Amino acid sequence: MAKIERSKVWLCVAGxxxxxxxxxxxxxxxxxxLEGKWSFPAGFVEPGETMDQAVVREVQxxxxxxxxxKGLIGFRTGVIRDDISDNMAIFxxxxxxxxxxxxxxxxxxYEARWMSPITLSQDPHVSVxxxxxxxxxxxxxxxxxxxxxxxxVFGYTSYKxxx
Numbered sequence: 001m002a003k004i005e006r007s008k009v010w011l012c013v014a015g016x017x018x019x020x021x022x023x024x025x026x027x028x029x030x031x032x033x034l035e036g037k038w039s040f041p042a043g044f045v046e047p048g049e050t051m052d053q054a055v056v057r058e059v060q061x062x063x064x065x066x067x068x069x070k071g072l073i074g075f076r077t078g079v080i081r082d083d084i085s086d087n088m089a090i091f092x093x094x095x096x097x098x099x100x101x102x103x104x105x106x107x108x109x110y111e112a113r114w115m116s117p118i119t120l121s122q123d124p125h126v127s128v129x130x131x132x133x134x135x136x137x138x139x140x141x142x143x144x145x146x147x148x149x150x151x152x153v154f155g156y157t158s159y160k161x162x163x
Contacts, residue, residue: 006044012088013055014042016133017067020098023114026130027062030108038115038126042088050158052144055091063112064103067093071141072162076129090129092141 017025017040026038043058045051052069059067074090104112120126121134142162150159 014040015055015059017093027109
């Protein structure tokens, strides 16, 4: 795939995937500010896809796991060096099959693993976002609402609301 030129407004997604025993799917990143730290599978939204499609793709690419998006549970936003708007939608997801083999994409991650939120909250090698989320009780997710047409004048080929 050709490298996509990024603007100064980034839109990213992350997936909090929870298995049948309450463990979270995490990956140890190979690059950037999260190198060597546990993080959620995450990445950029690509042209022509919705954020929920992007999180399904990113989780599968980084871990080999097929997921179902349950809802939107958070949003991170910040500005990097007074220049780049960095925005990330955080989705709560479940595995589509109980027994799936983790197959980490070794170009981007060192490993993928299921870990309990308690273990993650005590591990010094986790992202700040995971550390903060592991300390909290997660509330209800914003649910996906599909099949809505905002009007043909806009030309949407995909349209979803989360509320």
